[in-house]
Amino acid sequence: EVQLVESGGGSVQPGGSLRLSCAASGFTFSSYAMSWVRQAPGKGLEWVSAISGSGDSTYYADSVKGRFTISRDNSKNTLYLQMNSLRAEDTAVYYCAKDVVVVTASYFEYWGQGTLVTVSS
């Protein structure tokens, strides 16, 4: 059974940093691209970032480029999102999601339960 479990969310002041983790199980982690998708309170879904199965290729939404870094440790079956220079508009539930392809980003057959990030002074 595929499982994705996010952790690392919490409250942080504007300008602060946070690192999210997503522990994956039930599939060959390195064979699939992974993404982070976020949802601000009461709003729709926004794709944030993706990483290829090998970790060699990364992709970002313009809204987070230069501030967020996606990475993965295939030996630990874990996906990460390092978030720096956080802004109030980054407040959202962050989901990790398993793609169906290995290289880029397409669509997501499995999602984690989400972790809430709140950026406020």
Next chain:
Amino acid sequence: DIQMTQSPSSLPASVGDRVTITCQASQDISNYLNWYQQKPGKAPKLLIYDASYLETGVPSRFSGSGSGTDFTFTISSLQPEDIATYYCQQYDNLPLTFGGGTKVEIK
């Protein structure tokens, strides 16, 4: 970026009704279009991929059609457990983009 315009944003319907949601892309995306269902407090769930293919385990009352810029998602007979928000999503180009969502409610 490719803009995805979903309509309506809210859809009151009765149990047993046929429900239709449309999604329009700002440019040709071929059939690179997916549909998700999200219930309150839960993660999205993939229902339809590549415009018309039903994800494994999804009831056959759900269907999708379209190509190019215009897509349709249909629930043939609305059930109480279908009350949720539905999103379309394109993957023709990065960044991946979602429609604004359609909240299906019981009339």
